[in-house]
Amino acid sequence: MTRPASVLAGPKSRPPIHSQGDKTIEYAEKLLSVFILVPFAGSLIAIFFPSDQRGAISWFAGAIALVCFLVTAGLYPYVASGGVLHYRIDWVPELGLNFTLRMDGFAWLFSALITAIGVLVALYARYYMAEEDPVPRFFALFLAFMGSMLGVVLSGNLILLAVFWELTSIVSFLLIGYWHHNAHARDGARMALTITGTGGLAMFVGLIIIGKIVGSYELDAVLASGDAIRNHPLYGTVLVLVLLGALTKSAQFPFHFWLPHAMAAPTPVSAYLHSATMVKAGVFLLVRFWPVMAGTEAWFWIVGLAGLTTLLLGAYFAIFQQDLKGLLAYSTISHLGLITVLLSLGSPLAAVAAVFHIVNHATFKASLFMAAGIIDHESGTRDIRRLGGLFHFMPITATLAMVASAAMAGVPLLNGFLSKEMFFAEAIETHLVNPLDTVTPYVATIAGMFAVTYSLRFIHGVFFGRPPADLPRKPHEPPRWMRAPLDFLVLACLVVGIIPAQTIGPFLHTAVLSVLREGTPDYSLSVWHGWNIPLIMSFVALSGGIGLYFLMRSYLATAVEGPPVFRLLQGQRIFERVLVTLSWKWARWLEQRLGTRRLQPQMRLLVFLALAAGASPLLLGNFELPPLVIRGIDPAFALLWAIGIACAIGSAYQAKFHRLASLVLLGGAGLVTCITFVWLSAPDLAVTQLLVEIVTTVLILLGLRWLPKRIEEPVAAEDISIRVRLRRLRDLLLAIGAGGGMMLIAYTVMTRPLPETIASYFLERAYREGGGTNVVNVILVDFRGFDTLGEIAVLCIVALTVFALLLRFRPQSDSLEAPEQQKVQNAFDDDHPDRAAGDSVAEYLFIPAVIMRWMFPVTGMLAAFLFLRGHDLPGGGFAAGIAMSIGFILQYMSGGTRWVEERLRIHPLRWMSIGLLVATATGVGSWFFGYPFLTSHAQYASLPVVGKFPLASAILFDLGVFSLVLGATVLILIALAHQSVRAPRAHAKAARSDKEAVR
Amino acid sequence: MTDWLDHLLILPILLPLAVAAVLIPINERDRTLKGAIGFASTLVVFILSMILMRLAAAGTGSLPGSGVYQLGNWPAPFGIVLVLDRLSALMLCLTSGLALAAQAYSMARWHTAGHHFHSLFQLLVAGLNGAFLTGDLFNLFVFFEMMLAASYGLLLHGSGPLRVKAGLHYIAVNLAASALFLIGVSLIYGAAGTLNMADLATKLAALEPRSRTLVEMGSAILGVAFLVKAGMWPLSFWLPTAYAAATPPVAGVFAVLTKVGIYVIIRLHLLVFGTAAGASSGFGQEWLVTGGMLTIAFGGIGVLASQAMGRLAGYSVLVSSGTLLAAVGLGHDGMLAGALFYLVSSTLTIGAFFLLIELVERGRDAGADVLAVTMEAYGDFDEDEEEEEVGAAIPGTMAVLGLCFCLCALLLAGLPPLSGFIAKFALISGLFDMPAAELATAMSAADWTYVTLLILSGLAAMIAMNRIGIRTFWASIEGTIPRVVVIEITPVVVLLGACIFLSLQAGPAMRYMQATADDLLAPLTHSERVLSAPRAGSQ
Structure with a gap:
């Protein structure tokens, strides 16, 4: 195990910047945990609020957001001028995953944004959500989202960042799907999760690789290793993976299409997630990694191309939206594109502009979403075509919305103007000499123009023009406190727009300083920069945008939703189709091709793979088969085996056509095996094999009766298609291969010199320590008695299973009728008036039946004999149990089920239970003598007539074996036998119900 | 002389066995009594396993009898030994924990x-525990048979044509695999002359080439048998059908059954074909990697293609198996601990999911799934549908079930912050565990494919669970609400709670896994411990 040591010990150094004592910094660092703990704890509490307490719960949520905001505000002195706070708990330190929270200026700015807008949204939602809405779920998710988002910005560990990153995706999925009874909400939620979640997974891998390159997942270490990352051969891979995460989250082209569909969420959710938080996570990540990843050609191209396309397309599409929220969504996409373009340039000034625009966009977009929500709430629709002239009904809201829209359009004296001017200034700079850099200023101006157009459309279309005719509700101003968040945000837009240096200036500087560090450029946040190219670009955009709006006005007033031509190319539609095709149609097709539910191919594959697996070491290694030497063949033994082989092949051949014949032939093969054991001096095996052979054959014979009849369809030989022939040939070859392989293996193992095995140990000690001269039996009950215990348990299970299954078994109707032979016999009775029906059946096998009955005590004796001699000579509990069960089988065969059960008490379940318990208890007995389970003790005892016999503790164990084997065999017998008792009853019941039906 | 404490080691096998024997003759009408006795027994086994895990975690020195139990007081390699180490203790805990949940669940209705x-349930637990504890190949076969025989019975529990059909396929395939197992064991015994795993590990390197090839052949055939059990493609087609057909508590406990195959492969592969195996070292790795990755792919495709949750869960079992097989096969030592963490997490998740499925589907129309998917594929919702902008409350039962479903989805897809995510992180992190300068060169194509498959399979789970979850909990809220009893939902909550606990305590858990992995990577130390354990009464 080699592991870079630095993974384990992340750097804990921090620049000692502050004059405050260490104590206060320590407290401040502990306070960081508030950002995670409080929202999630609040979320848990919120679930349990009663659903009719809309006011209380929104105050609660707002208070939680406020607490977080106040803590943020209080922490500002510690991060101002480059300070960094850390709070760290070990999570999985072995893997370098720690719960590290880290707040620098940039994270602070974001925290402030998240918590402040959180407070406003909580207040807004109080009025927005309907009385009947299940608000506890809403606020619980809202708080959980706030916690996740704070987690993203405060993560000081890459993996922790990935954790919170995916959490925002998951919680936003639940928020978008809040009104889940609407199909749009469900689809929008799913699309958002699928796209952002996929990006997140890709990013996760990218972050792991970054961590491995750096040698630590701690953000401090990563931020200090820019060169190592940029120069690493895997930089390209990492870049693509991380950008997949960032670009999907920030809805950048070509992943932008999920955002408009996420508008199915309640408006407070949109105002929060799609202006200030969720979608900003992507650009947050770009800024976070800007110092270590930006500045390369690859970064410039990928990020720049995505950003420029998004900027332009988003703005263009926004013009054609008829839904207010749709317009805002596309405008958000476009503004995010703007930020992305700024970040792609790789210049520090552009990065400053990006951070500034992040803040500005959050303020004006959140207020616009709230305004859209108010319009929707008070008028009942968000369709611009239906709205108009609302200024008369809600002048204050209209004014506020106008200011915010102007900020969005980049009108001077508002915050949007400042960052847009910085963008224009950067756009005309040459950063790299390539076509992308050349087109940037033009694209920027056109996009700016579009922004003016759609902002104007938002204002003019909604608040001016013809008063609305058929609104669902009569519009009026919203409640005072519903508008308050809007007041606040618009005020912020104005103040920042007019006196930026005195308001946002220091905070922005802190944020920028923490990202760019010593590379922080000089910049000025003044409103007036003199007459320069950016101002001219702004002027062009402003006038062009106004002109464009008035040109398109009449078209837009009646047009269908979405831009011409592009409208046909719906991202959502494509996504759904692709998803369904990939994840459903193709998957099903593949599943059916790659898998099967039929048994035969599975067995074929199993045999084939076993053959291949067995052969592979042979083919790979240089293995020579031992020479095939044939000598000293005994003709009788050869004949015996010829018979055995013929039986086996015949059995396989007949298995499909004639089950009975096949079974008989199988018995023949078994018998040959049995004789072989005798021949090769393995009497134990022979005895056991013989008894088992008898019992299983009889039991299968009994079961055969209930199998469904084979459908006879003789197919003429010439009708068999070539495919079938080929398949059969393949199966034949496979069978020959497997059989031949087994033969070779057996031959090789048997002809090679015996290795040093454990067998000699057993031979040596069987009598001395095991107390028996029959080594096989000593192995079974002593050396490996534990195996025997297991095997009898298996037998017990099989018996129980057969019993339980057959209890529920009802035979097929075609196997209910009497067997052919019985029919003939009954017909014979019917033909002869002197005979009662059933006489022939009763008389049949009369003499053998009497003999069988008399055999019962004899088999009992045989079993006892086998049992007692077991330890020294062939026999033992297993053989005895089987022998005894043959006695029972004979009784059932001769007398029938009812006859036997009237005369004998048969409790096979008890016998099995006792057998298993006795065997186990014998083993446990040795504990009392201080030995492990199943340690045996042996001595001889003598009985008057019998003489000396071995009395090892193993004999008790063997008694358990006997009892269980007997019980299990008899249980299976009974289960099968009772079918014939039950079957006529079922038959009678069926007949009865038929009769009732006739009546 | 042995200490009474020494016998702790064998109790997880003997107790369920004896309890099963006691339960057999009790009348079926007293099911509750039977259930209570069985539950108590499993609970004791669970506590025992926890104690054993505590002891194992403290190091093998603190284990009773240094963790080796010689049955019949015969030393290895002659007699059978049970060997307890961190891995087997972990598996014991996992098994009994899952069994406990499934058993409690069954007592609400399914045991009738x-x-x-x-x-049968107790015998299954005994068989599983035996398979995890034994250090002897043939004894492993015995316990495999015990576990399989019990699983046949349990799969058929409840009867019905679907179950019987799936059950008979299951039985046929597994019987064939058992035959292969036997062939493999005989071959290994014939060539190496020992059945003890630890002994085999020490002997392999010294065997003459021909015998070693024979051992390899035996192991390969043995491997096929285990891979059937583990569900490697293309030996796994029986699995989704069988698991979907099983009654929920049975399917729940079956989640650990495939892991037996994985466990044995981890155990034998690292012990016998570990660093000490000489020329045979790393035998069969390519098979595991290729097969494992194909299994992930097939499982992922199956997850996507599943209409019913039962089959989805069945395919998730395959994804989990494939992930583990390939992780073992890739042979990066750093991945082993992550793989073990993944094993625990995914087993608990799938177990909980199987229990949950039936509760969720109880109130639903069987045809609903098919219809919903068809609608999704051909023509979406009605475009002009009036949107209702007032929320609908989710009834309490559905809310709890939905929350459990969400947790299952997160765990299956490996999304943060739960243990499924940490497991994947540990796996990928272990894969990349090399000096930064070698990152680009030392990674093979197989490594990159593995990472890709790991992520894609998570994605497939996310999409499929998302689809099924939306359909069940969001799209059809007006459907009948299932009647769920506390005793049914509690096991689900407990299993998911275990996953959450595992996520929170991921640090200590990973330390345990790392120690386990270090044990496994030092096969000779293990062999030495097993072979040198003293016999009772020898002093």
Whole structure:
């Protein structure tokens, strides 16, 4: 195990910047945990609020957001001028995953944004959500989202960042799907999760690789290793993976299409997630990694191309939206594109502009979403075509919305103007000499123009023009406190727009300083920069945008939703189709091709793979088969085996056509095996094999009766298609291969010199320590008695299973009728008036039946004999149990089920239970003598007539074996036998119900 | 002389066995009594396993009898030994924990679906525990048979044509695999002359080439048998059908059954074909990697293609198996701990999911799934549908079930912050565990494919669970609300709670896994411990 040591010990150094004592910094660092703990704890509490307490719960949520905001505000002195706070708990330190929270200026700015807008949204939602809405779920998710988002910005560990990153995706999925009874909400939620979640997974891998390159997942270490990352051969891979995460989250082209569909969420959710938080996570990540990843050609191209396309397309599409929220969504996409373009340039000034625009966009977009929500709430629709002239009904809201829209359009004296001017200034700079850099200023101006157009459309279309005719509700101003968040945000837009240096200036500087560090450029946040190219670009955009709006006005007033031509190319539609095709149609097709539910191919594959697996070491290694030497063949033994082989092949051949014949032939093969054991001096095996052979054959014979009849369809030989022939040939070859392989293996193992095995140990000690001269039996009950215990348990299970299954078994109707032979016999009775029906059946096998009955005590004796001699000579509990069960089988065969059960008490379940318990208890007995389970003790005892016999503790164990084997065999017998008792009853019941039906 | 404490080691096998024997003759009408006895027994086994894990975690020195139990007081390699180490203790805990949940669940209604449920259940637990504890290849076969035989009975529990058909396929495939197992064991015994795993590990390197090839052949055939059990493609087609057909508590406990195959492969692969195996070292790795990755792919495709949750869960089992097989096969030592963490997490998740499925589907129309998917594929919702902008409350039962479903989805897809995510992180992190300068060169194509498959399979789970979850909990809220009893939902909550606990305590858990992995990577130390354990009464 080699592991870079630095993974384990992340750097804990921090620049000692502050004059405050260490104590206060320590407290401040502990306070960081508030950002995670409080929202999630609040979320848990919120679930349990009663659903009719809309006011209380929104105050609660707002208070939680406020607490977080106040803590943020209080922490500002510690991060101002480059300070960094850390709070760290070990999570999985072995893997370098720690719960590290880290707040620098940039994270602070974001925290402030998240918590402040959180407070406003909580207040807004109080009025927005309907009385009947299940608000506890809403606020619980809202708080959980706030916690996740704070987690993203405060993560000081890459993996922790990935954790919170995916959490925002998951919680936003639940928020978008809040009104889940609407199909749009469900689809929008799913699309958002699928796209952002996929990006997140890709990013996760990218972050792991970054961590491995750096040698630590701690953000401090990563931020200090820019060169190592940029120069690493895997930089390209990492870049693509991380950008997949960032670009999907920030809805950048070509992943932008999920955002408009996420508008199915309640408006407070949109105002929060799609202006200030969720979608900003992507650009947050770009800024976070800007110092270590930006500045390369690859970064410039990928990020720049995505950003420029998004900027332009988003703005263009926004013009054609008829839904207010749709317009805002596309405008958000476009503004995010703007930020992305700024970040792609790789210049520090552009990065400053990006951070500034992040803040500005959050303020004006959140207020616009709230305004859209108010319009929707008070008028009942968000369709611009239906709205108009609302200024008369809600002048204050209209004014506020106008200011915010102007900020969005980049009108001077508002915050949007400042960052847009910085963008224009950067756009005309040459950063790299390539076509992308050349087109940037033009694209920027056109996009700016579009922004003016759609902002104007938002204002003019909604608040001016013809008063609305058929609104669902009569519009009026919203409640005072519903508008308050809007007041606040618009005020912020104005103040920042007019006196930026005195308001946002220091905070922005802190944020920028923490990202760019010593590379922080000089910049000025003044409103007036003199007459320069950016101002001219702004002027062009402003006038062009106004002109464009008035040109398109009449078209837009009646047009269908979405831009011409592009409208046909719906991202959502494509996504759904692709998803369904990939994840459903193709998957099903593949599943059916790659898998099967039929048994035969599975067995074929199993045999084939076993053959291949067995052969592979042979083919790979240089293995020579031992020479095939044939000598000293005994003709009788050869004949015996010829018979055995013929039986086996015949059995396989007949298995499909004639089950009975096949079974008989199988018995023949078994018998040959049995004789072989005798021949090769393995009497134990022979005895056991013989008894088992008898019992299983009889039991299968009994079961055969209930199998469904084979459908006879003789197919003429010439009708068999070539495919079938080929398949059969393949199966034949496979069978020959497997059989031949087994033969070779057996031959090789048997002809090679015996290795040093454990067998000699057993031979040596069987009598001395095991107390028996029959080594096989000593192995079974002593050396490996534990195996025997297991095997009898298996037998017990099989018996129980057969019993339980057959209890529920009802035979097929075609196997209910009497067997052919019985029919003939009954017909014979019917033909002869002197005979009662059933006489022939009763008389049949009369003499053998009497003999069988008399055999019962004899088999009992045989079993006892086998049992007692077991330890020294062939026999033992297993053989005895089987022998005894043959006695029972004979009784059932001769007398029938009812006859036997009237005369004998048969409790096979008890016998099995006792057998298993006795065997186990014998083993446990040795504990009392201080030995492990199943340690045996042996001595001889003598009985008057019998003489000396071995009395090892193993004999008790063997008694358990006997009892269980007997019980299990008899249980299976009974289960099968009772079918014939039950079957006529079922038959009678069926007949009865038929009769009732006739009546 | 042995200490009484020494016998702790064998109790997880003997107790369920004896309890099963006691339960057999009790009348089926007293099911509750049977269930209570069985539950108590499993609970004791669970506590025992926890104690054993505590002891194992403290180091093998603190284990009773240094963790080796010689049955019949015969030393290895002659007699059978049970060997307890961190890995087997972990598996014991996992098994009994899952069994406990499934058993409690069954007592609400499912144990009435047939006879001898609780006896078979105890025997299954005994078989599983035996398979994890034994250090002897043939004894492993015995316990495999015990576990399989019980699983046949449990799969058929409840009868019905679907179950019987799936059950008979299951039985046929597994019987064939058992035959292969036997062939493999005989071959290894014939060539190496020992059945003890630890002994085999020490002997392999010294065997003459021909015998070693024979051992390799035996192991390969043995491997096929285990891979059937583990569900490697293309030996796994029986699995989704069988698991989907099983009654929920049975399917729940079956989640650990495939892991037996994985466990044995981890155990034998690292012990016998570890660093000490000489020329045979790393034998069969390519098979595991290729097969494992194909299994992930097939499982992922199956997850996507599943209409019913039962099959989805069945395919998730395959994804989990494939992930583990390939992780073992890739042979990066750093991945082993992550793989073990993944094993625990995914087993608990799938177990909980199987239990949950039936509760969720209880109130639903069987045809609903098919219809919903068809609608999704051909023509979406009605475009002009009036949107209702007032929320609908989710009834309490559905809310709890939905929350459990969400947790299952997160765990299956490996999304943060739960243990499924940490497991994947540990796996990928272990894969990349090399000096930064070598990152680009030392990674093979197989490594990159593995990472890709790991992520894609998570994605497939996310999409499929998302689809099914939306359909069940969001799209059809007006459907009948299932009647769920506390005793049914509690096991689900407990299993998911275990996953959450595992996520929170990921640090200590990973330390345990790392120690386990270090044990496994030092096969000779293990062998030495097993072979040198003293016999009782020898002093």
